[in-house]
Amino acid sequence: MPADVLYIDDCQELREIIPELIRYNLNRTCLSLSGLSQIKEKFSSGHSCKVVILDIDLGPGQPSGIDIFQWLQSQGFKGKMFFLTGHGMSHPFSQEAKKLGIQIFEKPLHSKILLESVRQGLDLNVAG
Amino acid sequence: MFQIFLLITFSPLIALVLWKSIPQISYVYIVTLFIGLVHLWILWLFRSHKLMALSSLIYSLNVVVAGIGVWINQNTWIDSQLSFQPFTGFKLFAIVVAFQAPPLRKVGWFCLIFLLLTPGLQYFLWPDWKRNLVGVQETWTTFLVVTFAGILYEQRLQFQKISERRFRLEASEKELKKYAHLLLGARHLLNSPLQVIHSTTELILIKHPETKPLVDRMQNSFISIAAINHHLAISESRIQWKEVQLPNNLEELKSEVDSIFPKL
Numbered sequence: 001m002p003a004d005v006l007y008i009d010d011c012q013e014l015r016e017i018i019p020e021l022i023r024y025n026l027n028r029t030c031l032s033l034s035g036l037s038q039i040k041e042k043f044s045s046g047h048s049c050k051v052v053i054l055d056i057d058l059g060p061g062q063p064s065g066i067d068i069f070q071w072l073q074s075q076g077f078k079g080k081m082f083f084l085t086g087h088g089m090s091h092p093f094s095q096e097a098k099k100l101g102i103q104i105f106e107k108p109l110h111s112k113i114l115l116e117s118v119r120q121g122l123d124l125n126v127a128g
Numbered sequence: 129m130f131q132i133f134l135l136i137t138f139s140p141l142i143a144l145v146l147w148k149s150i151p152q153i154s155y156v157y158i159v160t161l162f163i164g165l166v167h168l169w170i171l172w173l174f175r176s177h178k179l180m181a182l183s184s185l186i187y188s189l190n191v192v193v194a195g196i197g198v199w200i201n202q203n204t205w206i207d208s209q210l211s212f213q214p215f216t217g218f219k220l221f222a223i224v225v226a227f228q229a230p231p232l233r234k235v236g237w238f239c240l241i242f243l244l245l246t247p248g249l250q251y252f253l254w255p256d257w258k259r260n261l262v263g264v265q266e267t268w269t270t271f272l273v274v275t276f277a278g279i280l281y282e283q284r285l286q287f288q289k290i291s292e293r294r295f296r297l298e299a300s301e302k303e304l305k306k307y308a309h310l311l312l313g314a315r316h317l318l319n320s321p322l323q324v325i326h327s328t329t330e331l332i333l334i335k336h337p338e339t340k341p342l343v344d345r346m347q348n349s350f351i352s353i354a355a356i357n358h359h360l361a362i363s364e365s366r367i368q369w370k371e372v373q374l375p376n377n378l379e380e381l382k383s384e385v386d387s388i389f390p391k392l
Binding site: 009011013014017018020021024025059060084086087088089090091106107108109110111114 | 326
């Protein structure tokens with residue numbers, strides 16, 4: 001999977017715009033996917049991903065962003081991960097995500113903050 | 129209704145029991161039974177109207193009829209020279225009134241004051257030999273029991289008032305929760321499109337820098353929208369998430385709106 005950033009969301013429009021935004025601003029590649037099954041498929045052939053942005057609620061009956069986070073951890077993923085959720089902070093999904101100890105952002109997030117977080121993840125990884 | 133039920137049920141029984149020994153009392157109970165049946169018939173006729181005034185009037189009439197019956201029976205018992213418990217009927221009726229009189233204060237207190245004054249009046253209208261037979265303490269005992277019934281009645285009304293207030297509060301809280309849920313549902317569905325709009329304006333700015341004045345206006349408006357959106361989340365902490373499921377699409381949101389504001 002030749003991409004620096006992985007973006008997971010069930011919203012088609014965001015899957016199109018966020019990678020483009022990252023590409024134009026940070027000059028990095030971003031792959032967007034909609035769920036766990038797609039990630040499993042992409043990761044099976046190796047990856048160069050350093051940052052993962054996860055939506056938490058990926059639709060009814062679908063594995064959540066938390067499930068993906070745990071799967072990525074189980075695969076030994078060492079890059080930066082953070083959540084970008086449409087739910088409020090008191091929603092059970094957000095509460096569950098908080099327990100994981102990683103950053104959660106609420107949509108709509110100012111693009112500068114989003115890009116800064118991605119940039120930090122990329123720089124940290126380069127430094128490490 | 130309970131009052132009438134008592135009259136209709138017990139009147140014929142007492143009338144039958146006393147038929148041979150004290151027929152005068154049986155007549156009183158038969159008349160009481162007849163009046164109770166007439167009241168029941170009136171209530172049946174107006175059952176669909178559910179008139180509080182009518183049922184209160186009938187209730188008061190029943191108490192007056194019962195009180196007059198007790199008045200007549202008192203005299204009959206004394207005249208028969210048999211031993212009896214004076215004013216028991218008044219005391220029992222006062223307790224019944226305390227527990228099941230209509231929740232209109234004037235109706236309840238009319239019945240109680242009637243039951244309070246009637247035994248006293250009867251006592252003072254009796255000749256001395258009858259008074260001596262009963263004893264003045266019976267009047268005061270009846271007075272105390274009826275007063276106690278009055279206190280019980282007041283407590284019942286207070287309790288009813290508190291219950292009604294609590295019920296109203298619970299109902300309005302339920303309504304508020306529905307609105308809060310609706311707001312959160314709408315907010316939940318708005319968040320991703322808002323993110324799309326904002327990120328798109330950033331892209332437009334990069335690809336077409338000459339559009340900056342226009343994009344700036346859009347982004348300024350977006351700040352207001354984002355602030356409003358943030359304020360809509362104020363109800364979020366009051367939501368019992370285990371009991372609710374946020375709408376996943378516009379159809380679900382629409383059906384939620386329809387359930388709160390049903391079409392007339």
